[in-house]
Amino acid sequence: MGIKQLFSIIKDEAPAAIKEGDIKNQFGRKVAIVSTRPITSQLLLPELTQYCRTRCSMSIYSFLIAVRSEGQQLMNEEGQTTSHLMGMFYRTLRMVDNGIKPLYVFDGKPPKLKSGELAKRFQRKAEANEGMEEAKETGTAEDVEKFSRRTVRVTREHNEECQRLLTLMGIPYIIAPTEAEAQCAVLARAGKVYAAASEDMDTLCFDSPILLRHMTYSEQRKEPVQEIHLEKVLEGLGMERKQFVDLCILLGCDYLDPVPKVGPSTALKLVREHGTLEKITGPLPTPASSSSTPDVRPADDPLCDFKWDKPDVEGLVNFLVTEKGFSEDRVRGGASRLEKGTKSSQQARLEGFFRPIPKTEAEKTAHKRKLEEQNETKKKKLKEDKKEKAKQKAKPRGA
Numbered sequence: 001m002g003i004k005q006l007f008s009i010i011k012d013e014a015p016a017a018i019k020e021g022d023i024k025n026q027f028g029r030k031v032a033i034v035s036t037r038p039i040t041s042q043l044l045l046p047e048l049t050q051y052c053r054t055r056c057s058m059s060i061y062s063f064l065i066a067v068r069s070e071g072q073q074l075m076n077e078e079g080q081t082t083s084h085l086m087g088m089f090y091r092t093l094r095m096v097d098n099g100i101k102p103l104y105v106f107d108g109k110p111p112k113l114k115s116g117e118l119a120k121r122f123q124r125k126a127e128a129n130e131g132m133e134e135a136k137e138t139g140t141a142e143d144v145e146k147f148s149r150r151t152v153r154v155t156r157e158h159n160e161e162c163q164r165l166l167t168l169m170g171i172p173y174i175i176a177p178t179e180a181e182a183q184c185a186v187l188a189r190a191g192k193v194y195a196a197a198s199e200d201m202d203t204l205c206f207d208s209p210i211l212l213r214h215m216t217y218s219e220q221r222k223e224p225v226q227e228i229h230l231e232k233v234l235e236g237l238g239m240e241r242k243q244f245v246d247l248c249i250l251l252g253c254d255y256l257d258p259v260p261k262v263g264p265s266t267a268l269k270l271v272r273e274h275g276t277l278e279k280i281t282g283p284l285p286t287p288a289s290s291s292s293t294p295d296v297r298p299a300d301d302p303l304c305d306f307k308w309d310k311p312d313v314e315g316l317v318n319f320l321v322t323e324k325g326f327s328e329d330r331v332r333g334g335a336s337r338l339e340k341g342t343k344s345s346q347q348a349r350l351e352g353f354f355r356p357i358p359k360t361e362a363e364k365t366a367h368k369r370k371l372e373e374q375n376e377t378k379k380k381k382l383k384e385d386k387k388e389k390a391k392q393k394a395k396p397r398g399a
Contacts, residue, residue, distance in 0.1 A: 004252045005264040006201040010228065013268070014236020020224040023215070026194075027099035030306075031212060032184040034198035035104045035162075035173070082324050084158045088165055089320070091216050093334050096171075096341035101308050103193060104166055104173035105180040106159070108295075168316045169338055170309035174297070182206045182294035190299030192306070195227070204230050205248050206294065207241065239271065246277035311338040 010017055095102050166173050176183035184196030185208035195210035196203045203211045213226040234244055250259055250267035262270070274280045297304055313335040320326040 003201045003205065003248045006204075006248060006251055009247075009251075009264050009268060010233055010236070014233050017229050017232035017236055019227040019229075021227070023094070023100070023225050024098045026212070026215075026225065029099075029194040030101045030103060030192070031095075031195055031197050031215065032103045032105050032187050032193040033215060034180040034184055034196065034200070034203070035106045081158070082326070084162060085165055085320065085324060086326075088162050089169070089334060091218060092166070092169060092171060093337055093341075094219060095215065096338055099341065102171055102197075103187075103306055104171065105183050105187075106163070106173060106175045107180045108175055108177045110178065164319065165316075168312045168319060170311045170342065172306040172308060174303055174306075177295040177297060179206075179294060181208070183296045184208060186296045186299055187304065192299055192304060202248070204228065204233065205245050237268075243271050243276065247271045249277060308342060310342060311335045 092102060163173060174183070181196065181198055181200060181203040184193070184198070185203060185206035187193045188196050188208045188210060195212045196208040197212040197215040199213055201211070207230070209230050211226075211228040211230070213228070214221075214223045215225060217223045234241060237244065237247075239247070247267055250262055250270065251264060252259075259267075270280050271277070313332065316331055316335055317328060320331045321328045
């Protein structure tokens with residue numbers, strides 16, 4: 001789910017929580033990337049079943065949207081769409097090239113309370129299809145392209161092919177019981193990954209310590225990676241986590257529409273004045289899921305033991321070249337980059353080579369004491385080494 005206007009609030013109220021930088025700044029880090037898989041569930045409304053079988057993935061959907069040629073998806077000679085594979089292959093390569101170890105987390109079944117939002121998406125998709133047909137008859141090329149982007153679907157086959165590709169690339173993935181964002185947050189809190197990567201701000205609501213945005217963007221977009229720290233968000237807003245979740249509920253999410261006549265500024269003011277959503281006067285609905293624990297795999301689950309393997313080069317060639325019509329030279333070149341990236345990501349991050357600079361007086365005093373102790377230890381060792389050398393020289397030859 002997305003939280004409406006949340007990033008703008010954080011940017012204005014807690015700017016210290018946001019850091020922007022090049023993707024190479026994430027060198028040496030393991031990152032859980034939110035993806036998805038098609039889903040069917042008895043919890044869903046019957047008319048949503050077909051839609052949910054082709055539920056859109058933010059990453060795979062973006063590949064289908066971005067990798068286009070004159071408004072059409074890239075296809076091989078057999079007419080099979082290959083945009084999703086090209087996007088997954090090359091943007092994963094970009095992360096590996098920069099020393100990042102990606103882990104893809106796919107959605108499981110959606111929570112029951114999300115069915116309302118899914119119904120709206122289903123309706124919007126139907127309207128886009130109608131608009132597309134009308135634009136083909138009477139609209140401009142720009143109109144056709146606009147509706148074409150809205151009608152792009154991620155199918156079960158797209159997801160399965162992406163998962164097969166990841167396996168051949170040696171990149172791990174798991175399927176979450178429900179929402180991928182919640183699973184990523186669990187892994188980040190346990191230290192299994194450095195951060196969760198998603199374009200949706202709701203990842204912070206699931207208590208992920210760090211959220212990375214724009215990780216799967218193409219290099220051509222020149223967008224810096226945004227690193228958002230939850231602890232600094234709460235500090236800047238002057239809130240506890242429960243109050244932060246209440247704020248997000250007021251702003252509107254996939255489980256709940258925005259409260260009428262309550263914009264970002266008013267929502268922030270209400271939470272700060274009343275403390276909790278329950279104390280805010282007026283008919284403000286509270287979804288039951290806001291305080292419930294999401295269904296996730298615990299970090300010590302055997303399925304959460306991830307391993308980054310060497311790529312299966314011949315397997316990649318067979319899949320991407322023989323089956324999908326990719327260039328063999330490019331695929332083998334990509335496999336070579338994967339092998340090189342796997343080795344380089346084992347190196348320590350740069351900050352590991354430098355001592356942190358103390359800021360407070362207490363830190364400076366402790367740092368000075370530590371340096372003095374280290375110097376004394378070195379001096380003592382040097383004296384002992386000299387004594388030992390002197391003893392060795394004093395020994396008669398042949399002794």
